[in-house]
Amino acid sequence: MQQSVPTGERIFSLLKRTEELGRGKELKLEWAPEIGFQDVWFMYDKGNAPVLRGVSLDMSPGKVTAVVGASGTGKTTLVFLLYRFYHPDQGHILWIEKI
Numbered sequence: 001m002q003q004s005v006p007t008g009e010r011i012f013s014l015l016k017r018t019e020e021l022g023r024g025k026e027l028k029l030e031w032a033p034e035i036g037f038q039d040v041w042f043m044y045d046k047g048n049a050p051v052l053r054g055v056s057l058d059m060s061p062g063k064v065t066a067v068v069g070a071s072g073t074g075k076t077t078l079v080f081l082l083y084r085f086y087h088p089d090q091g092h093i094l095w096i097e098k099i
Contacts (some may be wrong), residue, residue: 014087032061033095035082042077050089051077 036058043050051074059065067075080086081093 031097032096034061036092036094036096037078037081038092038094040081040088041069042081042086042096043073048085052081052088054091056091 021074037055040052040055041050055074055078057065068077069075077086081088
């Protein structure tokens with residue numbers, strides 16, 4: 001019990017701590033890809049219903065793309081596919097370099 005008191009005090013001191021973060025520098029890229037999902041299908045477990053069914057969308061550099069929906073509708077799955085944590089069962093994810 002006595003050993004946990006210093007640990008608890010340390011945790012509380014970290015929780016009370018505030019830090020000012022700078023805005024940082026603007027990141028300027030030489031180029032940014034256009035990203036496209038073409039008829040993408042994905043299921044986590046073969047034999048179960050697909051999480052994504054025929055999803056197609058284009059994301060252009062300099063434009064904001066918002067994906068909204070209820071919990072469990074595949075928003076995070078889109079990001080996982082984009083980062084190649086998973087591969088689509090069908091369809092294509094394209095990174096198109098435009099200079």
